[in-house]
Amino acid sequence: MTATTLTDPSAAALVDPALVAFIYHEARLADEARYSEWEALWDDSATYWVPMSPDADPETQVSYVNDNRARIRSRVAQLNTGVRHSQTPPSVLRRTVSNFEVTDVTGDRVTVASNFVLVEYRFASTLWAGRYLHTIRRTESGPRLAAKTVHLVNAGGPIPTMAFLI
Amino acid sequence: MTASRGQAPQVTESEGLPGPGDWLVAPDLAPDAADPVLAPVYAAAARGALALPFCAACSTPLELEQYVCDVCGASAEIGTAGREWRDVPLAGTVHTATLVHRREPGLIVAPGPYPVIDVELASGHRLVLTTAAPSGQSLDIGAPVEIAFRTVGAVHLPAVRFPPGRAAGRMLLPDVTEGEINVMTVTDQAGPPAETAAGLRPGDVRALVQPDRVRGLVYTDPQVYELEMRRIFREGWVFVAHESEVPEPGDYVTKRVAGEPYVVARGKDGEVRVLANRCTHRGNRLCNADKGNTSSFRCPYHGWTFGNDGSLSGVPMRDGYAERFGEVRASLGLVPAPRQESYGGFVFASLEPAGSTLAEHLGNARHAIDRLVALSPTGSVQLSAGWMKHRMYCNWKMVMENNVDGYHALFTHQSVYDAVRPAKVSHVPAKTETMVRDMGDGHSEIDYATEYRRLDEEFVWYGRLAREKVPGYIAALEEARGVDGAHDALVIGPPHTLIFPNLFIAEMNVMTVEPLGVGETIAYTSPVLIPGQRELNRRTLRRSEGAMGPAGFLIADDGEIGARNQLGLAARQPEWVTLSRGLETDVTDATGRINKDKSAETPQRGWWKHWAAVLEGEAS
Numbered sequence: 001m002t003a004t005t006l007t008d009p010s011a012a013a014l015v016d017p018a019l020v021a022f023i024y025h026e027a028r029l030a031d032e033a034r035y036s037e038w039e040a041l042w043d044d045s046a047t048y049w050v051p052m053s054p055d056a057d058p059e060t061q062v063s064y065v066n067d068n069r070a071r072i073r074s075r076v077a078q079l080n081t082g083v084r085h086s087q088t089p090p091s092v093l094r095r096t097v098s099n100f101e102v103t104d105v106t107g108d109r110v111t112v113a114s115n116f117v118l119v120e121y122r123f124a125s126t127l128w129a130g131r132y133l134h135t136i137r138r139t140e141s142g143p144r145l146a147a148k149t150v151h152l153v154n155a156g157g158p159i160p161t162m163a164f165l166i
Numbered sequence: 167m168t169a170s171r172g173q174a175p176q177v178t179e180s181e182g183l184p185g186p187g188d189w190l191v192a193p194d195l196a197p198d199a200a201d202p203v204l205a206p207v208y209a210a211a212a213r214g215a216l217a218l219p220f221c222a223a224c225s226t227p228l229e230l231e232q233y234v235c236d237v238c239g240a241s242a243e244i245g246t247a248g249r250e251w252r253d254v255p256l257a258g259t260v261h262t263a264t265l266v267h268r269r270e271p272g273l274i275v276a277p278g279p280y281p282v283i284d285v286e287l288a289s290g291h292r293l294v295l296t297t298a299a300p301s302g303q304s305l306d307i308g309a310p311v312e313i314a315f316r317t318v319g320a321v322h323l324p325a326v327r328f329p330p331g332r333a334a335g336r337m338l339l340p341d342v343t344e345g346e347i348n349v350m351t352v353t354d355q356a357g358p359p360a361e362t363a364a365g366l367r368p369g370d371v372r373a374l375v376q377p378d379r380v381r382g383l384v385y386t387d388p389q390v391y392e393l394e395m396r397r398i399f400r401e402g403w404v405f406v407a408h409e410s411e412v413p414e415p416g417d418y419v420t421k422r423v424a425g426e427p428y429v430v431a432r433g434k435d436g437e438v439r440v441l442a443n444r445c446t447h448r449g450n451r452l453c454n455a456d457k458g459n460t461s462s463f464r465c466p467y468h469g470w471t472f473g474n475d476g477s478l479s480g481v482p483m484r485d486g487y488a489e490r491f492g493e494v495r496a497s498l499g500l501v502p503a504p505r506q507e508s509y510g511g512f513v514f515a516s517l518e519p520a521g522s523t524l525a526e527h528l529g530n531a532r533h534a535i536d537r538l539v540a541l542s543p544t545g546s547v548q549l550s551a552g553w554m555k556h557r558m559y560c561n562w563k564m565v566m567e568n569n570v571d572g573y574h575a576l577f578t579h580q581s582v583y584d585a586v587r588p589a590k591v592s593h594v595p596a597k598t599e600t601m602v603r604d605m606g607d608g609h610s611e612i613d614y615a616t617e618y619r620r621l622d623e624e625f626v627w628y629g630r631l632a633r634e635k636v637p638g639y640i641a642a643l644e645e646a647r648g649v650d651g652a653h654d655a656l657v658i659g660p661p662h663t664l665i666f667p668n669l670f671i672a673e674m675n676v677m678t679v680e681p682l683g684v685g686e687t688i689a690y691t692s693p694v695l696i697p698g699q700r701e702l703n704r705r706t707l708r709r710s711e712g713a714m715g716p717a718g719f720l721i722a723d724d725g726e727i728g729a730r731n732q733l734g735l736a737a738r739q740p741e742w743v744t745l746s747r748g749l750e751t752d753v754t755d756a757t758g759r760i761n762k763d764k765s766a767e768t769p770q771r772g773w774w775k776h777w778a779a780v781l782e783g784e785a786s
Contacts, residue, residue: 050717052552052554053552056552058707059700059704059707060550060551060703060707061551061552061707062551062552062554062692062693062707062710062711062715063707063711064554064711064715064716064717065711065717066707066708066711071708071712074585074586074719075719077585077586078581078582078584078585078586078719080585081580081581081584081585082581083580083581083584084581084723085578085581085723085726085727086722086723086725086726123559123729123733156456156555157554157555157556157557157688158555158556158557158688159555159556159557159716160556160557160558160559160716160725161556161558161716161717161722161725161726162716162717162722163716163717163722163723163726166717
């Protein structure tokens with residue numbers, strides 16, 4: 001998890017409110033099953049990754065989710081069919097995101113780490129939690145999501161069905 | 167694999183051929199077949215009969231070591247005509263019974279408690295016997311029993327057939343926690359057995375399964391579940407791990423077998439062993455990581471240390487054992503699974519010492535493993551990418567049998583075909599030559615080989631990958647199999663085969679299940695990698711993530727449908743789940759029972775038939 005190493009402890013105070021607002025927005029679209037709007041946040045080249053352990057190598061290890069941009073599109077298209085049974089009806093979701101820290105700035109890209117707690121209600125309530133790494137590219141038309149990594153607290157599993165947007 | 171448990175050994179088998187070994191004691195403990203008192207008993211047992219002594223003068227049954235008749239006073243000395251040996255009926259009743267807990271590694275091979283039964287024979291004799299097949303359970307006083315035989319070394323001994331016939335009263339339900347049933351509780355329960363509360367009786371499971379339908383409670387009944395855990399997951403062969411999960415000496419992975427913790431470790435000698443993950447001293451779970459590499463396992467409780475071959479290598483402050491230390495060290499190595507065998511790198515185990523070989527268990531299904539490894543230039547596959555662990559809220563059988571259901575895809579997975587791309591081949595049965603097959607012994611598959619050969623196109627099963635994308639793999643496979651052999655392997659692809667009870671080879675993925683309860687299951691999936699083929703493997707990883715696991719485009723929906731199925735089955739009406747689709751069009755050929763309609767429920771019919779036989783103790 002080298003990307004989460006905080007190089008400047010004061011960075012927490014420096015997180016651009018616009019980036020925080022972007023992350024809140026992304027969280028709310030995911031919570032409210034607004035799939036196409038959520039997809040529109042993504043950059044043209046993107047990675048949505050939910051590994052099974054924090055130090056997993058995606059070249060050799062299988063992940064719960066490891067979507068490139070094309071597969072993000074497919075995932076959203078599947079959710080939009082209305083017959084993605086594991087999200088029909090969509091799970092009721094609400095998450096809080098907090099503890100923002102900038103962990104990397106490279107050119108026009110900023111990586112923001114945060115913690116989240118998410119309650120899913122489907123057959124019963126399920127608690128999800130973990131650490132997000134959002135890599136956001138600043139563009140003239142506003143921020144775009146270039147990468148989202150989700151380190152689940154219970155990544156070691158077993159985990160229940162996770163067909164919603166984590 | 168239809169050999170009955172507890173059946174008397176075939177007489178032909180006893181002629182000089184050593185048997186498979188007794189379930190209770192080591193062959194060293196075989197009695198002397200020429201023992202002057204008991205030789206006629208052993209000789210009769212060797213021909214499947216029970217011979218016992220009678221007074222020649224008045225036909226009174228004699229004790230084995232009784233030399234004067236109680237009734238007429240005649241002499242009945244050993245080896246004299248006053249003592250007459252006669253074959254007696256193989257029937258009696260239980261006079262009294264107890265369950266013995268005895269652990270003497272090297273002598274007693276049974277891992278759990280075993281019954282000792284004092285039988286009152288129809289001939290009037292009394293004999294104290296154990297059972298012909300292992301059982302962690304005793305019997306009711308007064309229960310009728312039949313006499314069968316066991317073999318220790320080369321000597322045959324009479325024993326009680328277990329389980330006995332239906333008339334024997336309460337029994338069959340597993341003693342999962344081992345040893346809770348003892349003679350006291352058996353005595354308490356003497357009398358007419360309760361109909362359902364006391365458990366399942368022989369024949370009860372058979373009544374749940376008909377050729378074209380099964381009772382819904384096969385998925386929901388806790389007693390059925392308990393019996394499955396014993397008959398299928400403890401006594402039968404189950405898939406445990408793949409050898410490639412522990413490629414180097416010292417590598418280990420932790421697993422559960424029938425709910426018990428096991429560690430699969432490769433010793434410094436290169437051998438892969440399935441060992442109970444429990445310190446032999448006081449029971450601490452020894453190995454607590456999912457996987458790792460170590461030369462030894464050290465118990466954190468009192469510091470006992472075991473080699474990666476299971477041997478006890480270190481005991482701190484050994485003086486405390488004084489002269490017994492050598493004995494302690496020799497006898498307290500980690501306990502191996504009573505049976506362990508591999509095929510194609512797939513490691514199977516059984517927690518029951520006696521039973522079929524793995525080859526017998528796999529039967530026709532070994533061809534599926536052959537078909538998989540044929541795709542590897544090295545002849546072996548690699549399950550090294552980790553296991554997705556997906557908690558599903560449905561019965562374990564639903565997870566497994568759904569994998570060979572060729573009917574559901576168009577509906578359960580409609581969203582994939584709507585959103586992403588058409589299926590690799592049509593799921594409309596009339597448009598394809600895909601078939602389903604009951605391979606026997608509970609194994610079954612959906613076989614696309616005929617359809618793929620008709621298309622004669624490589625990698626249809628792999629998103630129609632162009633071979634130019636993986637030149638290194640193609641070259642290596644052609645080197646290993648020849649141009650034609652490689653082409654054929656790449657055309658027919660990997661199997662889609664369910665190996666009873668817990669292994670599913672899902673093309674380039676492997677799935678296994680761990681039942682957690684009647685309505686809860688962990689499905690484990692791992693992609694099948696080809697050693698050394700990094701480019702192909704990278705693609706396989708991404709394909710696996712797309713299809714499988716909790717967020718997979720396919721399996722997430724199977725999990726959801728499974729959960730809803732479990733919820734639906736809570737309604738007790740109708741009583742039956744219907745599996746009659748294609749019943750009239752099934753045909754039998756050399757490969758099993760097949761149906762050329764992919765949506766036929768032929769695999770399910772095969773699964774349930776075998777399942778019932780296993781639970782009834784008639785197959786393994």
